[in-house]
Amino acid sequence: MWDPATYLRFGDERSRPFFDLMARVGAAEPRAVVDLGCGPGNLTATLAARWPGARLRGVDSSAEMIEKARAERYPVDFEVGDLREWTPEADHDVVVSNAALQWVPGHEELLPRWVAALPAGAWLAVQVPGNFDAPSHVALRALTVEAGLGDLARDAPVLDPAGYADVLAGAGCAVDAWETTYLHRLPVVPGADHPVLTWMEGTALRPVRAALSPDGWAVFRDTLARRLASAYPARGNVVSFPFRRIFFVARTQGD
Numbered sequence: 001m002w003d004p005a006t007y008l009r010f011g012d013e014r015s016r017p018f019f020d021l022m023a024r025v026g027a028a029e030p031r032a033v034v035d036l037g038c039g040p041g042n043l044t045a046t047l048a049a050r051w052p053g054a055r056l057r058g059v060d061s062s063a064e065m066i067e068k069a070r071a072e073r074y075p076v077d078f079e080v081g082d083l084r085e086w087t088p089e090a091d092h093d094v095v096v097s098n099a100a101l102q103w104v105p106g107h108e109e110l111l112p113r114w115v116a117a118l119p120a121g122a123w124l125a126v127q128v129p130g131n132f133d134a135p136s137h138v139a140l141r142a143l144t145v146e147a148g149l150g151d152l153a154r155d156a157p158v159l160d161p162a163g164y165a166d167v168l169a170g171a172g173c174a175v176d177a178w179e180t181t182y183l184h185r186l187p188v189v190p191g192a193d194h195p196v197l198t199w200m201e202g203t204a205l206r207p208v209r210a211a212l213s214p215d216g217w218a219v220f221r222d223t224l225a226r227r228l229a230s231a232y233p234a235r236g237n238v239v240s241f242p243f244r245r246i247f248f249v250a251r252t253q254g255d
């Protein structure tokens with residue numbers, strides 16, 4: 001289960017890649033824009049200012065996220081749905097997916113299917129985390145295996161930029177693919193958890209927490225907190241948290 005409030009912590013750090021991604025989309029007046037894995041919808045809603053004439057739609061498999069998005073009364077149609085079942089429509093000129101496809105194993109097989117169904121000149125813009133070799137995820141994977149939850153220890157579920165570029169170019173698109181490592185400077189709050197633990201609770205730790213008993217989760221969390229404190233020491237009252245992200249913007253042919 002996703003908790004929108006926990007996810008929305010670090011909102012500034014989490015939203016920056018979305019804006020960096022969208023800055024590379026050149027659509028002038030798209031008819032419809034779809035955000036796949038839209039989460040709480042706050043970023044989807046920003047697209048209304050850029051494209052006031054577009055029909056905006058957000059799709060997410062989490063009922064909690066869609067409930068939060070709808071409650072904000074953004075000018076967007078939100079619906080609960082699995083992006084694996086989504087099919088482009090003839091007026092879908094922009095498709096966005098920010099920080100969602102890493103949760104969908106084998107998503108690279110969806111991409112050529114989407115491209116084939118999108119209209120000519122459509123834009124497909126995707127960002128996924130590329131931090132699965134970072135100390136945070138190495139520690140999480142090791143501890144997950146130690147806790148007997150090896151099935152949840154995900155290897156890197158994303159391609160690198162060149163891998164996505166090959167897939168999209170192979171599907172006939174013009175492709176722009178790149179990576180950026182952001183250096184998040186997370187404040188240490190006295191008496192609070194290590195900030196990288198707090199960050200991970202909003203995303204990567206959810207499946208582990210759901211699989212453990214309350215006591216098992218408490219032990220897991222304490223152990224991970226100690227390992228994170230050693231991997232990401234505080235300097236003064238700040239922890240530096242490098243975070244690699246992978247981007248691609250693909251344009252279908254014919255316009």
Ligand SMILES: C[S@@+](CC[C@H](N)C(=O)[O-])C[C@H]1O[C@@H](n2cnc3c(N)ncnc32)[C@H](O)[C@@H]1O
Pocket residue numbers: 002014018036037038039040043059060061062065081082083084097098099100103104203
């Ligand atoms: C890290 S959040 C990103 C939310 C939003 N795009 C943002 O950038 O703030 C990942 C989202 O992907 C959604 N998600 C994961 N698997 C999905 C699937 N198969 N279909 C639709 N949404 C999915 C989750 O429910 C979650 O809201």
